[in-house]
Amino acid sequence: MDSRHQNPSHPSHRFDAASAFESLPDAYLILNHRYEIVLANARYLALMGQSLSDLLGQSIFDVNQFGPVEQREARRAWLGSALRDLSAAEAKWSPLLRYEMPESRRGDNGKDSGSDAPHDVPRYWKIKASLLGARNGPGGQGGQIALRVSEVTEGVSDYERDQRERAKLRSQAQLRLLLADEAKAQLREHQERFHLALAFSQLGAWELDPATGLIECTDQCKSNLGLGATSELTEQRLLEEIVHPDDRDRVREAMHQGLASHEHFDVDYRVGWASGEIRWILVRGVGRFSPDNTLSSVIGFTLDITARKExxxxxxxxxxxxxxxxxxxxxxxxxxxxxxxxxxxxxxxxxxxxxxxxxxxxxxxxxxxxxxxxxxxxxxxxxxxxxxxxxxxxGAIVTGKLSVNLQPVDLGALAGIIAEDMRMHAEAKGLQLIADDLTSAMVLADESRMKQVVWNLVSNAVKFCPKGSVTLSVRAEGERVELAVRDTGLGLDGESLERIFERFQQFSPEGSGRVAGLGLGLWLVKNLVDLHGGTIVAESPGLGQGATFRVRLPVYR
The missing domain is CATH 1.10.287.130 (Signal transduction histidine kinase, dimerisation/phosphotransfer (DHp) domain)
Known part of the structure; x- marks a missing residue:
């Protein structure tokens, strides 16, 4: 039958896929799901100087192991990542891969070097990985993988030559504009990275204009100071409102010394947030000066150091x-x-x-x-x-076993009895014991323990008063009754007043001689007064000016 009458849907020559694959101008490898080579076309074999029998069944990770370890590891790393995550929806291109390959393995690109000793030459490659069919086996396996291998050594050389040409053209105005745009883009990128780094580290950046006193600062800086993002900050507001009053002079002094010496300064201070919380802020800054040595600006950082400071x-x-x-x-x-x-x-x-x-x-x-x-x-x-x-x-006080039996007691009458008992001893020492101001006042007390308190205070006054007088008084003052013992004796200094009620302590001015006693009297008095719910204080204008001991107890109604 005439060929013009043949059915066009049934061609007489069937398509030979194997021949087509073999004749592809690009080098190809076909891998199974285990990444083993199942097919390589003639272009690949010629390019690599290998035979098909050398490659079949070999893992793609084991073939073509040329060059230094780092080059092989780079190739292996990309293959492992690309083949593992490969999907039918997209192909993956490798970065530029460099092999230091022997001259004898250059395949159809090789040239006679004129030497029998093989040597390594640099060659550059790009690999494209594509999935043939879907992965539907166990663990996402199945389907075959096509690797397109392209040698781009000449392209790299061309690229390098092109770069050299571009370097020559940078003197031209058009290239200057291009470089300016690139510089602006890089600047924006660096600024974004800078602000990201500041935010991550919680550093706030600021700049002070000395002429106006205005402080331009980042949101993080305002956050550190407890301010809102729209708040305006000035040097006056910072130093007179935000910085804690106790720290303001220290901050001013640190800034002044740093700027005067043209060195950086750093100082920490407290700020009060609107919530009432006190935070510690570290500020570090440095002055920028114009050629005529005039201060043009002050720049620096702030950092919240509350946790570290606490x-x-x-x-x-x-x-x-x-x-x-x-x-x-x-x-x-x-x-x-x-x-x-x-x-x-x-x-x-x-x-x-x-x-x-x-x-x-x-x-x-x-x-x-x-x-x-x-x-x-x-x-x-x-x-x-x-x-x-x-x-x-x-001993009973130390072990907590001393107790008191509280009953209504007339403190004025009790003090009068003690005064009469001590009068003879005071007069024998040449002292005047005055007990004219003894108001009748009722308190809840253990009578025997309260006698011990008054006795110890009066005898202590007599002991430390070489001449003059000892005055005993009892007065009712509102809800309190005060018993006071005053003497014109040796007196006490500030350190002695702080420790006068400590156990085993005795205080006497130098040259006054040793005074008898165990150093327990006033300590006992303090503890007995505490057991009665009262207080005792010691007062003295200074050495040689006498002393006064005041006991205050709740009045009994």
Whole structure:
């Protein structure tokens, strides 16, 4: 039949895909889902100088292992990433890959180098990966992969030559505009990166115009200072409103010194946010000066350091507390040593007097010694009894076992009784004991313990008053009753006033001689007054000007 009458839908020559693949002008590899080479066209074999039998069944990761390790790793890394994530929707192009390949493996691009010894030459490649069919097997497997391999060595050379030409043309006005646009784009990119870095680090940037006092700052800077994004900031507002009043002089001084010396300055200060929260801000800045040495602007950064500052202040307070504790412990140890020495001396003196007069009574039959001996023995035994009582009471206070039985007591009448008991002892020392202002006032108190308080205060005043007078008074003042003991004696300095109620402490001016006692009296008085819900304070204008002790107790209604 005439060929003109043949059915055009049934051509006489069938399409030969294998021949078409073999004759493709580009180099191709076909991989299975395990990335093994199942087919390579003639162009690829010629390009690489290999035979098909050398490649079939080989993993794409194992063939063409030329060049330094870093080049092979770059090729392997891209293949691993591209083949793993490949989809039918798109193809993937590799970056420019460089192989240092032996001269003998250059295939149809090779040229006779005139030397029998092979040497490595740089060659550049681009690879395009495409998925043939969908991945529908287990784990997303299935389908074959086509790799198009293109040598672009000549293109790279052309590119490098082109770059050299472009460098020559940069002197022309048109290229200058292009470079300006590129520079602007890079500047915008750098600015974006800069602002991103500032936001990430919570750094705020600012610039002060000395002529106007206006401060231009970023949103982060305003946030650090507790301001809104639309708030206007000036130097005056910063230093007179935002910075904490206690820090303003320090901030001004730091800025002044830094600008005067043309060096950077940094200083931390507190700011109060609208929420009432106090934050710590670190500011660092530096002045910019014109050629005639005039200050043109001040630029810098702010950083919120509240967390770091709180830790620093806490550590500083801990260190100060530990130092105070050590000092207190050392004072207590010294006081304890002094107390042991004092107790030994105080106990030895009355005991020696008692023993001496007892021996005298045994050896001498003179009746005139009996009355004097009994007076001495009685006085020293009473002194011993007081010391033993103080020691027992101090132990009870330390262990928390001392208690009081509160009953209505007339503090004025009780103070009068103590004054009469102490009058003879005061007058024997040449002192005037004044107890004219003893108002009747009822308080809730343990009568025996309150007598102990008044007795210790009056006897202490007499002890530390070499001449002059001791005045005892009781007055009702609203809801409080005040008992005051004043003397014109040795007085106290500021350090002594702070520690006067500590245990084992005795204070006397230099050159005044040793004063008898255990150093427990005022400490006992303080604790007994506390048990009665009252307060006690010591006052003194200074050394040699006397002292006053005031006890205040709630009035009983």
């Amino acid at each position: 830790v620093e202040l806490e550590q500083r307070e801990i260190a100060a507390s530990e130092k105070r504790a050590r000092e207190h412990s050392e004072r207590l140890a010294m006081a304890m040593d002094h107390f042991v020495t004092t107790v030994s001396h105080e106990l030895r003196s009355p005991l020696s007097a008692i023993l001496s007069w007892t021996d005298l009574l045994q050896r001498a039959a003179d009746p005139s010694h009996v009355t004097r001996a009994t007076d001495v023995i009685r006085r020293n035994a009473r002194q011993l009894s007081h010391m033993v009582d103080d020691l027992l009471d101090s």
